[in-house]
Amino acid sequence: MQLLSLLATLGAALGVAAQDDVFRAPRTGAPEGFDGIIPCTFFVEFPTSVVDPAAEVKNHFAKYPTAKYALRTSFSSDLISFASFELKGQCDEDIVASIGGAIHYQAVTVRAPPVPVKDVNPLKSGAPFVHKQDQIHDLTGVNKARNELGLTGKGVKVAVIDSGIYYLHPALGGGIGPNFKVVKGHDFVGNSFNGTAESIQESDDPLDNCSDVSHGTHVTGIIAGDARDIKDPKWAPKVPFSGVAPDARIYGYRVFGCQGLTGGDIITKAIYMAAKDGVDIINMSLGGGPAFNDESDSLAVDKVVAAQQIVVLASSGNSGSNGPFATGSPANAKTGISVASFDNGETYPHLGGIIEGSTYPASLSIAEKVHLQDGQTVELVAWNLTAAADPNNISDGCFKPSNDVTGKAAFMRWGAGVCGSVARCTNAYKAGAIACIIAKNKPVDNFGITGYEKIPGMLLPQEAGDHIVRLMQAGKTVNVTATYQVFAYGQSTGGTLSSFSSPGLDLELNLKPEIAGIGGNVLSTISPHSAEHEGSPEPYIDMSGTSMSSPYTAGVVALLIEKRGKIPAASFKAYLMNNAKPAPIYNTSLTHSPSYQGAGLVDAFGAATAQTIVTPPGLALNDTVNIKNQYTIKITNNYKVDVTYALQAKTAATSTQYLSGDDFPEDQSGTLLTNDQHATVTFLSNTCSEEDTTGTKTVLVRAGASVDVDIQFTPSALAPAGNLPVYGGYISITNSIDESALSVPYVGMIGSWAEKPFWSRNSTSLLKQWLRTLVKGAQTATTGLYADTSFAPLVANDAVNATDGSFVLAIPTYTSRQASVVVQYVGGDNAMVASGFSSNIAYIKLYDAVSGDDQGPAYWQTFQRTSYQKAQGLPANLLYLWTGRAYDFDSKSKLPSLRSQALPAGNFVMRFMGLKNFGDITKPADWDVLETVPFTLVY
Structure with missing residues (x-):
């Protein structure tokens, strides 16, 4: 009965039951405590009859003289009326919920800046590669649609909601306005935006020449760039290319500052402004990890699709390394199109190693502070030629050299196992080498090394290493010359799913992603600032990510609109998906799962002619x-x-x-x-x-x-x-x-x-791959409370020392809408009330045991699905420290008190509660509840 009563009380606190007769707008979206929320920041939607939502908010707060707020943004059209704001001082959500006439409100959630995937180039081996201009478009039927149907996206309006556009780039038209490729745009945040309301500076100029990645500029070039006939040597690329729909018209909406995060409210406003501007397509190469499709930006997608038949595409995410169920908002919008990534058939490195006239792709070591210069030639000496010639050797460079490398570049083969690149390049430095040159000994691997700061390092692919070994075995002197230029190079994984692409399904088992575009190694435009930051010799660069596959597919939609005219967005989705080409898992004959690739790789010609x-x-x-x-x-x-x-x-x-x-x-x-x-x-x-x-x-x-x-x-x-x-x-x-x-x-x-337990209770992989990397002697990685670092399960009435601190493992196995960790006093007296608590239940206060960061109260956090390691859309597991402090739980309030207090010494139980998949928060049977044995809290 105690548990049923607790769940009913918590359900009422979440607004399931009315608490008084005062108007309260329903809360939607992310629950209280979700770690992706911008603190004390809210989005409030009004009926479209409210033409000035900012004034509505201002008039409401005038009734509360002591309450302070700062407006973030607002927007009104025939589709939406909303305002977002930050509460200053006390975070009283009741003031937000009581705004008269509001349809609903949400906490504003964070959207991280889009980050391309680094060092994912699979290293090709096999037949010689011959580059052909715009070869990327052969994989997708785009070249065929251009050549046989004459499609270029002419006149189609594509919105790019991103980090801004360096529209001065000649491959993007060289300007902005009705007579340019980039027709118009809007900056919702300004260069100095840091996430706060006060830092927002809006303008009608979406120019970006300050972000290091130049993400929006790269995205724009994929859709509509054209660098085939540029004559100015400052801008002419070594590898000419064109975007999918070079005659499309671009509308740029900047939602990120030069650096840092943005909010879902800003993206929501951009979606509605793009709709108001009459665009045909919206591309969003941004988003978060596993989330439900009721955030304001996902809801905005559904609304503009239904009202104006705009085709909206969003990247599925780059969390492929973390496994399935990783797609998030806004790609999870019901009527939008979530786009996975396939690899291009070639890569475009901007560093190469020249060996006997053949240029191979290369990467510099990350840690180095001295570099090989452009055109610098070094002589290679094998660390151990026998090891270098053995594809199964995993120790070349880890032990003493067989040859004298003094004053030469030490050459060794990479075989992961005995030691890493740090040890190998450190050994090369100590042996007197002037450079550390490592070549892979397998055909496919990640393209990057850390190296050692005091010596230049270079990583080469397998076929370069094989070439070097053959020359050395023949007794020839082998030199390698560094060249900093963009060039094309073959990639054997072309036409198959990119390893980084986030798989589905979504959290409610809907089919996401729905289709795939080319996103693995796409050459496109960047700003001069970004070129300098990235060390690129020209304002073009090869990036990877679903951030690239989404605009690629948006360009294909532009071709379809040119061919088929304005038809319902659902019909465009059907033509895209019907004609896509499912691909096998790389290097197998087994067709990949639709939960990874959706319908398969987009086919522009098939979709245009079906x-x-x-x-x-x-x-x-x-x-x-x-x-x-x-x-x-x-x-x-x-x-x-x-x-x-x-x-x-x-x-x-x-x-x-x-x-x-x-x-x-x-x-x-x-x-x-x-x-x-x-x-x-x-x-x-x-x-x-x-x-x-x-x-x-x-x-x-x-x-x-x-x-x-x-x-x-x-x-x-x-x-x-x-x-x-x-x-x-x-x-x-x-x-x-x-x-x-x-x-x-x-x-x-x-x-x-629905029956899948939320809290992890049995995971040997979690113990081996995560907890024992932090605490070697850990016995278990089961959700629960632990008295010390042995992580031995509690026995009834064990003492838990609050002064020294105890450990909490709160480990979700998927993302839940609601979850919480509480303690309940089970003594027979009123010690909790005497200590200042309003009841015998309290939310525990947690710290990150590794970093020491304050994690706040464990109240209704989603405890978003975690992983062994952090990815772009998934947080890593946390080992929590608990010092006996807790936050007051008051059933009359939706939030805990702002101040934690020390619990009294005595007997408690700790409860981990999470709403299961498809669950109803009012039904106790829909909760996964894990309760500890009674323990004694001591100081």
Whole structure:
């Protein structure tokens, strides 16, 4: 009964039950305590009849003379009326909730600045590479759409919501205005924006020549840049290229300052302003990690798509290393298009090593403070030629050299295992070498080393190392010359999923991402400031990320709009997804899961010329508990003749992130991608011609007509309980006219997503890969309270010393809408009240045990799904320190008190509470509750 009472009390505090007769707008979006919230900062939406929302807020605060606020931004149109502001001083959310006439309010959440992926170039081996201009567009049908259909995106208006645009770049038109490529724009924040209301300085000039990455400029070049015919040597690229839709018109909306974060409210305003300006497409190469699709920017996407049929695309994220379920806002908007990344067929390094006239891509060591100069030639001497010639050797450079490298460049092969680049380059320095040159001994690996600060370092790919070894074995003197120039180089992973691309599904098992564009190694424009910062010899650079794949796909949409005119956004999504090309997992014949690649790599020509459209373009089957008895796809024949379509189900990889006996999600290296546990697909519709419902079906569709086909999916029953594998595949639809095939991805989960416990209770991988890297003697990594660093489970009535501090492991296995950690006094007296608490329940105060940072109260934090290591969209696990302090819990308030207090000595239990997937916060059965044994808090 105590637990039921506690949950009911907490539910009331969250606003589930009315507490008085005062008007309270409902709170939506991120819950209190979410670590991605900008403190005391709120977004309030009003009816569109409110034309001055800022005045509405001002009039409201006039009723509270002691309450101070600072307006961040506001906007009003026929689609939205909102204002956002910061509370100054006391963070009294009741004042926000009581704003008269408000539809709802949210806490404003952080959006980190887009960061391209570093050092991900897979190193190619194999046949010689021959570069062809705009070869990237061969992979996606863009060249074919240009050459055969004449499509260039002419007149299509594309909004770029990003870090601003260096529109003075000649490849971007050299100016801004009606007669330029960049037509207009708006700066919502200004150069000096640091996240606060006071630092915002709006203007109509979106110019960016101060951000180090020049992200928005790079994105713009991918969509519509054209560097093919520039003659000025200052701007002429060594590798000429063009964007996907070079004649598109760009509208630039700057939402980041020179450096730092922005807020969801700023991005929301940019979305609505772009809609008001009449754009056809919005691209957002930004976003966060796993989140629900009820943040203001995700809601804005759905609203502008529904009202104005704008096609909105957003990057799925760069958290691929952390495994599935990693996509976030705003890519998770229901009607937007979340874009995964495929690798380009070539890379464009701006550093090379020249060996006997052949130029190989190279990277400098990160730690070095002395560098090889452009054109500098050094003679190579093998550290150990026998080791260098052995592809399985993992110790070259780790021990004493076999040759004298004094005054020469020490050459060694990289084999991870015995020592790293720091040790190898340090050894080279101590041996008297003037440079540390390392070549990979495997065909695919990350392209980057740390090195040693006192010696120049260079990393070369495997084929360069093989070339050097052959020359040395022949007794020849081998030199390498550093060259700082952009050049094209082949990449063997071209046309397959990028390793960094964030997989889905989303948190409610919807199909995200939905499609893929080229995002791995894309050459595009940057500002002069960024070129200097990045060490690029020209204002162009190769970047990687879903930040690149999203604008690539936006450019394809521009070509489609030019060809098909203004049709519903849902139809563009269908044409894109129907004609995309699913790809296999790199170096295998197994088709990758739709939860990773969506419908597959975009095909511009196919999407522009298809005479058939199939809706819906993707099928999200949910989990085994919620799967429907049947699903229906509609095939519409826009040919002028009757067409017979052949339907066939094709399986794809099954993804399993939760492994048997381990309830914490595996990262990319531990996630299983297997060719089993497929669903049985049965075509039920009587429009199918064959009786055998599991083979290839044929469906006759009359000219200009549509036919519904009913399909049943029966998931495999092979999965062990709790593993929750994600299965999927593609329904292939081939027409009888030219035998071209469309496809519809389907994806589902085996098991019950709602029954998955929120708190980790059993994870050997978490113990080995995380906790024991911090505390070698740790015995367990189970969610709970621990008296000391042995991490031995508590025994009933154990003493927990608040003076020395104890440790808390609060480890989520996915992202929950609501979670909290509380203590409850179980003594028989009123010691809690006597100590200044309003009840026997309190939120514990936590610190990061490693950094010492104050983590505040553990009240209704989402405890967003974590990982062994931090990624762009996922936080790393935290080891929490607890010193016996807590925050008052008052059921009449939605927030804890602002001041923590020491709990009295005595007997307590600690409860970890998290709302399970699909859960209702008013139902105790929908909570995952882990309770410690009673313990005695002592000082």
